């Protein structure tokens with residue numbers, strides 16, 4: 001597989017970050033950084049990472065199924081993650097979640113037909129003091145209201 | 161960036177640079193006594209550094225509150241193996257969002273803390289394990305690390321001290337369990353985050369099977385001030401058996417939620433009323449969680465005269481934990497709170513041991529059914545029984561983390577469970593709909 005020069009540089013740095021003979025330590029970071037660039041974790045990517053860190057594809061599969069951020073299927077271009085855990089729940093995060101499901105007509109880890117937006121009900125994302133909180137890809141949005149969520153989803157629908 | 165106004169009641173030690181222009185830059189850091197603690201430590205013997213940390217009464221800020229100086233002293237310095245420093249920046253305990261602001265606003269303070277620990281135990285490499293969702297923090301951290309290398313604060317012969325140290329960031333990829341120290345170490349090695357049997361403890365067999373100091377971000381961030389101003393000064397800020405300040409994440413039904421640095425032993429009432437601006441809409445306090453969702457829940461009466469420190473919390477049979485304070489007002493449905501907390505632990509149980517995997521799953525099913533008004537009277541005791549049977553019987557403390565809040569909610573708010581019986585809908589649902597934020 002070919003990756004961007006930036007990602008290749010990141011991979012090179014990762015492989016040098018761990019003690020000699022311990023390069024499989026780079027596996028999970030490589031998978032996540034690669035997923036960000038190519039969209040999801042394909043068979044091809046698994047083979048590629050396995051080879052680069054010196055393990056079998058089976059070993060990569062075994063590890064990746066553990067981590068909730070690693071996806072075997074493509075998600076939307078904008079992945080909207082809505083926290084409904086306790087501190088967000090106390091600020092009606094669950095209502096935000098229901099609102100997003102209804103508005104987009106999709107459910108947990110599903111994408112809109114055009115592949116533009118997907119949604120996921122997530123556990124605490126570390127924004128509890130600024131609840132309710134959501135993340136769009138890696139960007140945090142704090143103190144989200146239903147109105148703000150509406151505006152955000154509308155803008156994501158049109159965003160390139 | 162700061163996401164909430166600071167409070168005048170804060171004691172700013174770890175957050176002293178917050179709000180300064182370019183607070184994350186090396187220039188700002190150096191202009192405000194940055195790396196002074198490290199330079200001082202570099203002129204001390206390792207035992208003297210550890211002694212200073214012991215004097216400071218610094219206790220681990222990740223949840224368990226273990227004395228940091230003592231932990232550092234367990235590392236076998238004479239072992240021929242390399243030694244490692246590992247920073248736990250997995251921050252995933254519900255209610256907790258403090259490590260995030262520490263890294264975002266002052267990454268060099270963390271680097272300096274790691275260097276001090278490195279000097280103390282003879283480590284020459286370290287890893288900062290950052291939860292996958294905090295990608296922007298990895299960028300900030302990587303930039304600070306690059307800046308430190310470029311200016312001789314990392315790498316070979318740091319600022320002429322003869323000390324070498326390399327520091328790396330490592331991203332997680334979504335797993336609460338990877339915050340548990342031994343699961344974190346497995347994850348760091350490129351495996352599933354399954355906990356390890358202990359002993360041996362990480363101090364002896366840790367990262368890559370070598371002696372390792374593993375602490376929370378906030379714990380390392382306290383080290384520069386301790387070395388710079390002396391352990392005694394840090395200890396004096398707190399209470400007898402716990403020194404310094406604590407980063408408190410005020411969450412839930414207060415008017416001014418936010419992350420605040422308060423001296424150890426700060427009164428709970430004053431924290432809610434004055435720092436947090438009181439309960440929103442003038443309502444009354446119903447329940448209080450001091451340090452993340454795994455702590456036993458307290459009632460309003462139990463908060464009387466209570467202070468934010470390890471021993472005071474232990475005396476009320478709860479924990480200071482991570483400092484993730486969750487404030488619940490009188491309109492909160494405690495059955496729903498218990499249900500949501502259990503959904504989290506069931507989702508995050510790594511599945512390795514049966515009491516945790518099965519216990520959390522059963523509890524989640526019963527509590528979901530109960531909140532949907534499909535519960536029976538027998539379920540109330542069943543929930544308590546299952547949770548009590550998990551306590552102390554799981555491979556790692558995740559099972560305890562799930563059991564403790566559950567037991568306390570069932571015991572202290574039993575009447576609310578009874579209100580949900582006989583097919584009645586949740587009496588709080590309509591009330592919570594009326595709340596406008």
Ligand SMILES: Cc1cc2nc3c(=O)[nH]c(=O)nc-3n(C[C@H](O)[C@H](O)[C@H](O)COP(=O)(O)O)c2cc1C
Nearest residue numbers: 220221222248250251252339340341375376379557
């Ligand atoms: C299930 C579970 C999750 C944990 N998550 C975290 C975490 O996200 N961050 C953290 O610092 N400690 C976490 N801990 C505590 C760590 O195991 C460990 O005690 C801590 O990182 C040690 O650092 P300290 O002594 O500085 O607190 C967790 C523990 C358990 C049992």
Ligand code: FES
Nearest residue numbers: 083088124127128
């Ligand atoms: S509970 Fe939602 S961010 Fe922590």
